[in-house]
Amino acid sequence: MWKILSQNVLEKVTKQNANSILTSQILPSKQAVNTERFTSQTPPKIWLGYPKRELERNIAKTIAQALKLAGYDLLMGNRQNVGQRKTWTQKLETEYQECDCLVFLLTGESLISELMTEGLKRAISIRQSRQNPKPLIIAVRVNLGFNAPISPELEYYVNQIQQWQWYSQKDTRVIIEKILHQLSQLSTQLLTASESSVFSHQLYKIQQPLKTVFSPREVQPLPFTKPELPDASNSSTSPFYIERIPYQQQSYQAIVKPGALIRICAPRQRGKTSLLNRILAYAAAQNYHTVLLDFQQLDKSILSNLEVLLRWFCLSIARQLNLSPNLDEYWDEDIGVKASSTVYLQSYLLSVIENPIVIALEEVSEIFDHIALTQDFFTLLRSWHEKSKVNSTWAKMRLVMVQSTDTYIPININQSPLNVGLGINLPGFSVEEVQVLVKKHQLRLTPTQIGQLMELLEGHPYLIRLTLYHLSQRKITFTRLLETATTDVGIYSDHLHTLLWKLQQEQDLAKAFRQVLFSSSPVQLDYHQGFKLKYLGLVSLDNEQYTVSCNLYRLYFQERLGL
Numbered sequence: 001m002w003k004i005l006s007q008n009v010l011e012k013v014t015k016q017n018a019n020s021i022l023t024s025q026i027l028p029s030k031q032a033v034n035t036e037r038f039t040s041q042t043p044p045k046i047w048l049g050y051p052k053r054e055l056e057r058n059i060a061k062t063i064a065q066a067l068k069l070a071g072y073d074l075l076m077g078n079r080q081n082v083g084q085r086k087t088w089t090q091k092l093e094t095e096y097q098e099c100d101c102l103v104f105l106l107t108g109e110s111l112i113s114e115l116m117t118e119g120l121k122r123a124i125s126i127r128q129s130r131q132n133p134k135p136l137i138i139a140v141r142v143n144l145g146f147n148a149p150i151s152p153e154l155e156y157y158v159n160q161i162q163q164w165q166w167y168s169q170k171d172t173r174v175i176i177e178k179i180l181h182q183l184s185q186l187s188t189q190l191l192t193a194s195e196s197s198v199f200s201h202q203l204y205k206i207q208q209p210l211k212t213v214f215s216p217r218e219v220q221p222l223p224f225t226k227p228e229l230p231d232a233s234n235s236s237t238s239p240f241y242i243e244r245i246p247y248q249q250q251s252y253q254a255i256v257k258p259g260a261l262i263r264i265c266a267p268r269q270r271g272k273t274s275l276l277n278r279i280l281a282y283a284a285a286q287n288y289h290t291v292l293l294d295f296q297q298l299d300k301s302i303l304s305n306l307e308v309l310l311r312w313f314c315l316s317i318a319r320q321l322n323l324s325p326n327l328d329e330y331w332d333e334d335i336g337v338k339a340s341s342t343v344y345l346q347s348y349l350l351s352v353i354e355n356p357i358v359i360a361l362e363e364v365s366e367i368f369d370h371i372a373l374t375q376d377f378f379t380l381l382r383s384w385h386e387k388s389k390v391n392s393t394w395a396k397m398r399l400v401m402v403q404s405t406d407t408y409i410p411i412n413i414n415q416s417p418l419n420v421g422l423g424i425n426l427p428g429f430s431v432e433e434v435q436v437l438v439k440k441h442q443l444r445l446t447p448t449q450i451g452q453l454m455e456l457l458e459g460h461p462y463l464i465r466l467t468l469y470h471l472s473q474r475k476i477t478f479t480r481l482l483e484t485a486t487t488d489v490g491i492y493s494d495h496l497h498t499l500l501w502k503l504q505q506e507q508d509l510a511k512a513f514r515q516v517l518f519s520s521s522p523v524q525l526d527y528h529q530g531f532k533l534k535y536l537g538l539v540s541l542d543n544e545q546y547t548v549s550c551n552l553y554r555l556y557f558q559e560r561l562g563l
Contacts, residue, residue, distance in 0.1 A: 044183070047095050047135075049077035049119070050105040056142055059172060060105060066176045072183075075099065089501040096123055101136040101183060106158075107143070111150040114498040120157040122501075136186050137161040140175055156297050240465065242436050244275055247424045251279045254422040255358060256286060258395035259388025261421030264402045267537035267549070269462035271426055272402050276360055279400060288398075289357040291320045295366040303367060306376045307337040314344050317359065323352060338380055345384070346393055356396045365403035365535065374409050382417040405535045428459030441468040449478055456485060458550035460537070466491060486555040496556050499536060503561070506532075513538060514561050517554065522547050 046067055050060040064074045075095050096102065102123050110116045123137050139161055141148070146165075150158070162182065164175055243249075254260050262279070264272050280290045293316055302312050311327060318325045330344040350357070367374050381401075387394040401417065413419060429437070431454060438445050445453075457463045470476055470491045484490035488497070503510040512529035516538075522545035525533070530546055533539040538553055539546040548554045 043071055043073040044100040044187075045073045045075060045098055046101045046103060046179075046183075047075045047077050047099040048103045048105075051107050051110060053107070056105045056107060059140075059142065059166065062172050063103070063176055063179070067179065070180060089497065089504050092119075092501070093122070093504070096126055096135070099135050100186065101134075101138065101179070103138045103140065103179065106139050106141045108148065111144065111148060111154060113154075113494055115494045115501075117151065117154040117157065118498045118501055120154065120161070122505075124157055124160055133186060136182055138179060138182065139163045140166050142166045152294070153296060156294075238274075240437065240440055241274060241278075242429075242433055242440070244271060244426065244433075247426060248275060248278055250422060251275065251424070252282050255279055255283055255288075255398055255400070257398075258356075258392075259385060260398040261385050261417060262398075262400045263418060263421060263423045264400070264426060265406060265424065266404065266426035267534055268404050269460070269537060270428060271461045272404070273362065274461075275424075275426065276362065276400060276402055280358060280360060283356075283358040283398075287355050289321060289353055289355060291317050291357065291359045292362060293317070293360065294362045296363045298366060303370050303373060306373055309367075309373065309377060310337050310341040310380075314341055314349075317345075317349060317357075321349065321353065321357070323349070338376070341380070342384070345397070346387075346391075350393045350396050353396065356398060358398045358400060360400040360402065362402045363404060364401050365405050365407070368405075368407055368409060368531070371409050374407065375411055378407075378411055378417055379415040382415050382420070385417060385420060405531045428457075429461055429464055430459065434459065434464055437464065437468055441472040443468060443471055445471075445478070452482060456482070456551050460550055460552075463492065463495065463550075463552070466495070485552060486559075492552060492556075496552075499538065499553075500557070500560055502536060503557075509533065510561060513557065516546050516548055517558050517561060 048060055048064055050056045060076065064076065068074055077092065077095065096119075104110075104116070104120070106116070120137070120139075123135060127133065127135055127137065139158055141163060144165065146163075164171075164178060166172065166175060251262055254262055264275060266272050280292065284290050293313065298309075298312070302308050311331075314327055315325050318327070326348060327344065330348055331340045332343075333340075335343075367377065381399065384394060384397065385399065388397060389395075399417070399421075407418060411418070431450060434450055434453065438450065453464065453467060457467070467481065470481065471478060476491065481491060485492060486496075487493070503513060509529055509532055512525050513533055515525065516523045516533070522542065524544060525546055530539070530541065533546065534541055537549055538557075540549045548557075
């Protein structure tokens with residue numbers, strides 16, 4: 001049986017030299033010490049993830065040593081030394097599964113990090129799949145206020161977990177006490193869930209501020225770096241956005257037409273949301289009402305049946321219009337859920353408002369795995385669009401559908417919204433668009449260098465902007481950037497690790513991608529796997545056959561996914 005931290009150990013700690021991060025400041029409380037029981041004979045595990053910068057590394061070391069002295073087993077989860085590149089994400093997955101608590105240190109760059117987003121998403125998914133509250137998930141925002149810029153997808157996951165702020169070494173002590181308190185509560189919940197506990201664990205209270213290795217210079221808030229670090233989308237006011245010709249003007253012309261329907265389709269991070277932001281801003285300038293419904297944030301319970309989805313749809317619109325929902329007044333089980341939602345929109349929402357309303361459905365492809373639900377919902381959207389042609393009330397409603405892949409679900413051509421209105425298949429950046437962005441970043445790249453970027457990235461909008469951002473910081477040369485592009489220390493590593501993790505969570509998907517990777521000619525795939533790979537942006541589809549979407553992916557994944 002694992003032994004609890006004893007007074008002898010504490011006495012040993014007090015004799016550590018003055019250069020130690022932790023000294024005798026961690027002592028048992030003079031008050032009664034809480035004793036909790038866990039369901040394991042091994043010490044509870046805490047995973048601590050942090051960026052490789054010195055400030056965050058020192059914070060992590062301080063927290064880790066304090067928690068070790070309190071009797072916890074610590075796993076340090078940074079990627080500075082990736083080691084075995086093929087198994088790193090599997091190792092991370094295993095650690096998430098085994099740990100009782102996950103602590104993430106968030107910085108400015110991590111707030112738009114793909115890997116941070118995927119990590120929190122996976123951690124929350126693991127917790128939701130269990131009957132107990134493990135793992136406890138905590139985020140520490142290092143020199144970051146709660147109003148700091150953050151990607152919408154990451155914000156959705158961060159808002160589901162505990163968050164604390166760090167601005168100075170005084171906060172380190174407070175954060176450690178909060179972590180210990182949360183772990184104490186977790187142990188109580190686990191004890192309630194299982195009476196077979198065999199492990200007794202003693203928590204200690206920190207009596208004085210921790211001695212740390214920070215200098216006064218390091219604890220000052222860090223300024224935001226310009227130009228802006230690229231997110232998956234540009235805000236409507238970003239100076240680094242370039243107009244997507246001719247699609248942006250086509251959208252503006254379409255959205256002012258009664259009953260308009262616009263469909264924007266492209267893989268992840270190809271500029272769909274950036275274009276949508278401009279359409280909504282343009283509509284708002286016409287005094288239209290605008291509503292944004294993000295299907296990425298749908299709970300699984302909402303996708304349980306059509307009625308739940310339609311009630312969410314109607315309620316969300318009403319609330320964004322600042323109207324009382326009044327849903328039950330118009331919902332009638334006798335006429336069915338489709339008719340009820342239609343009556344609600346026509347007799348209430350569209351009748352109450354005077355100006356047109358633009359309803360944007362972002363990442364509607366999230367529902368494609370639910371075949372019957374998608375068929376019913378899309379049929380309903382098409383029927384509403386058809387009503388707008390003959391009914392002035394319905395003509396107020398304009399729809400914008402944004403999706404990362406075409407649907408593979410069979411729908412009658414006369415009932416589908418995917419073959420009417422303005423359809424936009426958003427391509428990657430052209431050479432001319434890259435040249436415009438190069439100037440916006442005040443860089444001087446030769447035509448040969450721009451050609452090398454296009455050969456590597458195939459105009460991938462997010463990766464192009466990420467490249468230009470790093471070059472504009474003058475911390476890496478163009479030659480070095482290309483040399484390290486497909487390594488685990490290059491500027492694309494966060495993006496590539498995220499994709500690798502997603503593939504390793506679905507082995508059938510990884511197997512399908514291998515077929516494309518190692519084929520000298522385009523490949524036909526099972527439509528379900530093919531569309532998933534296209535959703536991730538890993539493949540391109542032409543004439544029902546798939547190829548790897550860019551050389552960066554080909555070079556990186558051929559090494560990692562090779563047999």
